[in-house]
Amino acid sequence: MTHVYRERLLLHVTADLVILTIRHSALHVLLVERGTEPFRGRLALPGGFMRGDETIEETAARELREETRLDADALHLEQLGVYSAPDRDPRDRRVVTCAFLAIAPRLPAPTAGSDARDATLRTVDPFLTDGGSLAFDHGRILRDAVERARSALQFTTVATGFCGPEFTVSELRGVYEAVWGVRLDPPNFHRKVTEADGFLTPTGRRSTAQGGRPAALYRAGPATRLTPPMMRPRSRVPV
Amino acid sequence: MTHVYRERLLLHVTADLVILTIRHSALHVLLVERGTEPFRGRLALPGGFMRGDETIEETAARELREETRLDADALHLEQLGVYSAPDRDPRDRRVVTCAFLAIAPRLPAPTAGSDARDATLRTVDPFLTDGGSLAFDHGRILRDAVERARSALQFTTVATGFCGPEFTVSELRGVYEAVWGVRLDPPNFHRKVTEADGFLTPTGRRSTAQGGRPAALYRAGPATRLTPPMMRPRSRVPV
DNA sequence: GCAAAAGTGTTTTAGCTACACCCATGT
DNA sequence: ACATGGGTGTAGCTAAAACACTTTTGC
Numbered sequence: 082m083t084h085v086y087r088e089r090l091l092l093h094v095t096a097d098l099v100i101l102t103i104r105h106s107a108l109h110v111l112l113v114e115r116g117t118e119p120f121r122g123r124l125a126l127p128g129g130f131m132r133g134d135e136t137i138e139e140t141a142a143r144e145l146r147e148e149t150r151l152d153a154d155a156l157h158l159e160q161l162g163v164y165s166a167p168d169r170d171p172r173d174r175r176v177v178t179c180a181f182l183a184i185a186p187r188l189p190a191p192t193a194g195s196d197a198r199d200a201t202l203r204t205v206d207p208f209l210t211d212g213g214s215l216a217f218d219h220g221r222i223l224r225d226a227v228e229r230a231r232s233a234l235q236f237t238t239v240a241t242g243f244c245g246p247e248f249t250v251s252e253l254r255g256v257y258e259a260v261w262g263v264r265l266d267p268p269n270f271h272r273k274v275t276e277a278d279g280f281l282t283p284t285g286r287r288s289t290a291q292g293g294r295p296a297a298l299y300r301a302g303p304a305t306r307l308t309p310p311m312m313r314p315r316s317r318v319p320v
Numbered sequence: 321m322t323h324v325y326r327e328r329l330l331l332h333v334t335a336d337l338v339i340l341t342i343r344h345s346a347l348h349v350l351l352v353e354r355g356t357e358p359f360r361g362r363l364a365l366p367g368g369f370m371r372g373d374e375t376i377e378e379t380a381a382r383e384l385r386e387e388t389r390l391d392a393d394a395l396h397l398e399q400l401g402v403y404s405a406p407d408r409d410p411r412d413r414r415v416v417t418c419a420f421l422a423i424a425p426r427l428p429a430p431t432a433g434s435d436a437r438d439a440t441l442r443t444v445d446p447f448l449t450d451g452g453s454l455a456f457d458h459g460r461i462l463r464d465a466v467e468r469a470r471s472a473l474q475f476t477t478v479a480t481g482f483c484g485p486e487f488t489v490s491e492l493r494g495v496y497e498a499v500w501g502v503r504l505d506p507p508n509f510h511r512k513v514t515e516a517d518g519f520l521t522p523t524g525r526r527s528t529a530q531g532g533r534p535a536a537l538y539r540a541g542p543a544t545r546l547t548p549p550m551m552r553p554r555s556r557v558p559v
Numbered sequence: 560g561c562a563a564a565a566g567t568g569t570t571t572t573a574g575c576t577a578c579a580c581c582c583a584t585g586t
Numbered sequence: 587a588c589a590t591g592g593g594t595g596t597a598g599c600t601a602a603a604a605c606a607c608t609t610t611t612g613c
Contacts, residue, residue, distance in 0.1 A: 089369045091330040094404075094416065130328045137404040137416065160401045163418045165333075165376040177333065177376065179402045236475070251592075269576065271593060293591025294583040309574075310549065490564075508603065510566060532564025533610035548601075 120216030279304025336367035359455030518543025
């Protein structure tokens with residue numbers, strides 16, 4: 082803030098969302114097909130421009146609501162970072178974006194007719210190895226988001242955000258297995274999460290069994306940090 | 321990116337720096353006294369406006385160079401996040417900032433006559449409890465930065481960034497003690513950091529003793545993640 | 560010799576891994 | 587009955603905490 086006014090640049094600021102969810106035991110991301118240039122017809126992260134009297138978090142929450150009908154208060158929504166390379170938009174050098182990571186419970190299939198008429202859920206895997214197929218620098222943003230999510234599962238309790246309001250320990254384990262791409266030992270996982278202080282709150286209810294003994298149902302507990310952390314196995318048999 | 325042009329807002333974007341360093345065994349932050357309104361005469365984080373053909377990281381690196389004469393390549397510099405409340409600048413609603421955390425080795429006292437003519441190093445503690453005394457929302461940013469630094473020391477090797485090119489294990493322990501505000505057991509700390517893979521590289525040289533046996537000198541090792549993490553004591557006798 | 564800081568050894572404890580084994584349901 | 591997934595018990599291992607003790611310097 083020590084420079085003269087003529088050096089100041091005026092920029093468009095967007096909030097782009099990496100909305101992660103789990104379907105069929107695999108990590109998925111919500112993508113939209115672009116209807117306008119640049120990158121017309123290519124897949125991109127949902128996002129939108131910041132408006133006046135709005136924080137960037139409010140912009141992100143608004144886009145999230147428009148794309149998923151979900152309320153940002155109910156979801157984990159965190160800033161990933163600013164992406165500001167001058168050539169990231171080939172038609173306008175003055176667009177910087179603040180990327181957000183959103184963690185969503187099982188989403189309904191995107192409904193036609195809504196504002197998200199062209200939204201699809203895709204498995205993240207192809208985009209992690211081949212980042213170039215997304216519009217703008219969204220491949221890079223998606224890779225950063227997945228890396229952030231993998232790390233967050235170790236040290237925080239956000240994994241419950243992928244589950245519904247009530248869930249079983251197996252379902253939670255499925256979240257870790259899908260995001261980390263490993264198999265975890267069910268007995269040890271059960272002990273770890275049920276004994277971690279504030280991670281899970283028992284509801285006293287049980288799930289309707291699907292093929293075995295009914296599992297106890299839990300809600301997300303009050304804790305936000307997971308101490309001690311859930312250590313990610315160094316290298317295991319991939320799923 | 322689905323909205324019409326008239327809804328787009330044009331914004332000024334600044335990079336504000338939280339430059340942390342350690343002096344006299346206490347965590348310090350570099351602050352400047354503002355010479356212009358708003359907040360004339362108040363202390364603020366150094367920062368500056370983003371220019372054309374520049375990424376926000378380059379803006380931050382430029383400001384860092386101007387304030388400390390240090391090269392950003394040699395330092396740990398990471399994004400903290402975007403602060404975008406419309407009323408954060410009482411005179412211009414269109415200024416958002418991207419805050420950065422910089423970790424600097426022992427800085428020389430800010431030199432008069434440079435661009436940082438009015439820069440001072442202050443201990444962070446007063447600003448953590450009384451955030452209101454800094455300009456803008458910089459008290460909030462500083463608190464977030466210190467929290468990030470405390471967390472980073474657990475899981476990464478950035479603590480070496482507070483030390484010079486060669487340092488002793490004691491000096492490194494002093495970093496942890498200053499940032500966390502706790503006393504650590506010297507024997508256990510020594511084992512932990514010397515056995516952590518890639519954290520420290522022995523130089524073979526020894527420090528000139530100051531009051532005791534000379535200590536071995538190390539350089540920062542190649543590792544960036546610290547595995548297993550250095551767990552922060554739950555609650556200890558404060559320093 | 561004594562103080563001070565560096566560094567090693569040793570005991571105890573906590574947490575994790577691996578895996579055997581029992582539990583409660585559907586078919 | 588038996589298959590299936592839920593959940594507990596337990597032995598062994600690894601890492602960390604606590605602290606006694608040795609080493610190497612300056613004075």
